Amino acid sequence: MPYTLWVFLCIIAYIGGLGLIIWITPKLLTRSFDEGLFMGIAAMDIIGALLAFGAIVVIFAVFNGALAIRILSFVLLVGILAVTGRQALTSFRPRILSGTVQLSRIIAGVYCVLLAVASIFYMVQMFLS
Template identity: 55%
Template sequence: MAIAAADILGAILSFGGIVVMFAIFNGNIVIKIIDFLLLIGILLITGRLAMFSLRPRYVAGTNKISQIVAGIYCICLVVSSIYYMVVIFQS
């Protein structure tokens, strides 16, 4: 669950930074490129965390449901970052 907690906090901070920069600078092309690069970073990190969370473990003491919940949350972040990459350049 520590992975999920760190992922939630990181997603809130990174998506917040993207939205604030986009709103303050009115969608300037340089800001769009910076936001795009930040979204690629989110995509890579959460994709790796999703693969890490959903791989089978044989260690005693790990809860399977927490692995599944953390993996699903990471997959949702991957999908949302891809969606916002498309939306940034459509506006």
């Protein structure tokens, strides 16, 4: 496949992954962690993260880590950091009147913080190697 098609498909997967994270994570907050629907929603959230990070990995691998691709990957990782950081802050914010479940908020918040930490880790690793 031509490289431009790979990049185009990866950008679509990246946008879709971030869209899933933005759209699905707030739905986790209103469900109890032991419901089956919480597990399904969490699985969709994980798929969103896989799409976002997978798109960056494929672009990085196809172009063999050229400098321009490292910069593009860095910008995409900053996007993941911004989205997951915002979702973590909204998850940890106390919501007394909205009917959220405290443990579900903690689980979703920790998940988003871990995604943000993974994004920072890959930013550092990309330029060290």
